Amino acid sequence: MNNIMNCTVLSQVPAGTLSTPQQVLFTVNYLLGIFGNLLALSFLCPRKSKPYNAKHRLMLRCLACNDLAAGLGMMTLMYMKLYLPPEIHSTKLFCQIRMMWRIFGLGSGCVAIVMAVERCLALTKPFFYQKHVTVKHIKFCIFALWTSVVILVSLPLFGFGLYWTPCNECKRYKEAKLPKDIAYAYLYFTFGLLLTLSMVLANLAVVRTLCCKSDGYGRGGNPLVRRVSRNASLTYNAATKEELAFGKLMVLLSVMFILCWVPQLISVPLVQFWGKAKFTSGIVKMFDLLLALHFTIDPYIYVLQRWPEIRKFFSKSKFWSHKSLKSSSASIKTTHAEIVSQPV
DSSP states (O other): OHHHHHHHHHHTSOOOOOOHHHHHHHHHHHHHHHHHHHHHHHHHSSTTOSSOOHHHHHHHHHHHHHHHHHHHHHHHHHHHHHHSOHHHHTSHHHHHHHHHTHHHHHHHHHHHHHHHHHHHHHHHSHHHHHHHOOHHHHHHHHHHHHHHHHHHHHGGGGTSSOSBOTTSOBOOGGGOOSHHHHHHHHHHHHHHHHHHHHHHHHHHHHHHHHHHHHHHHHHSOSOEEEEEOSSOBOOHHHHHHHHHHHHHHHHHHHHHHHHHHHHHHHHHHHHHHHTTSHHHHHHHHHHHHHHHHHHHHHIIIIIGGGSHHHHGGGTTOSTTOHHHHHHHHHHHGGGGSEEEEEOO
16 A cells, blocks of 8 residues: 555656756767768778778777767657657666666767777787787677676566666666665666776776876987887887877777766765755756767767868867877877887
8 A cells, every 4th residue: 555655746746857958968969970980981981991900990889889879769759758659658667678778878888998908018028019909809708798798787677676666666766765776776876887997997008008108208218119110110109199198088988988977976975865866867867968979979089080081071189180090090100000118
């Protein structure tokens, strides 16, 4: 009887909706992401497309496909919930589809981490990288991480985690009240936190390595690290400029990853402790927009800035200058090169 009364009270509370400005923001963000990922895939699909490195091309394709699916799915589900009758968007099946679409959300972070670790090993452990890091190993890592995400997201279907209440309402895992559901919410929180920390630490390791090389050149007492390309040798000054531009790109990636992912993680304890506060709903929606922004900016940062046609559009920007982007694009190809230590 108490459950029936509780469900009656809850049913009288209007479901969370989006205001017109919020809907416009989400829609523009999704459309930009869909366009960017489609454009990225059009560059990556041809066999002779840049970057020529097969490992980079594989990871960029995985990232673009994942983000494209995430953007299309989230925009479609958003409009279905806003404009279709409750008989459709209030069903358990629709709730299960929404829940399972989180796979693409976490999947984007998994691919980004594999890319960050690949770059980190290429610069910090070059001999180990050339011997052990292959396309096969990268495929295995991406598949293993995606499999772990599928298992994590699917746990509520087996009773561990909240998604469907006894009142026949679709709820987010953050709104958990039972101990086992709260445990799942913090498991999800921990997994996302580990993804974020791994991404940031890998990129910081790259930046630290590049800064150490630059300091060593300035002092003149440390070994000179020279990259010998398959086609031509690079002088130290040219390599330094490229690597410093690459370091800027790593800093940008880390900052954007933190800005987009950390707020989403913070929303878990926020909803748990202040779920009934008036400000919580608006903050959570803003955090959702930041996460959606991650799927939009990925193709523009990872893929499209490498092509001359796209770089011309940003040529007026001080940070994204043609020279800087050309240098960062060339430095990303460091996996093609042999690392040779020579005394100054």
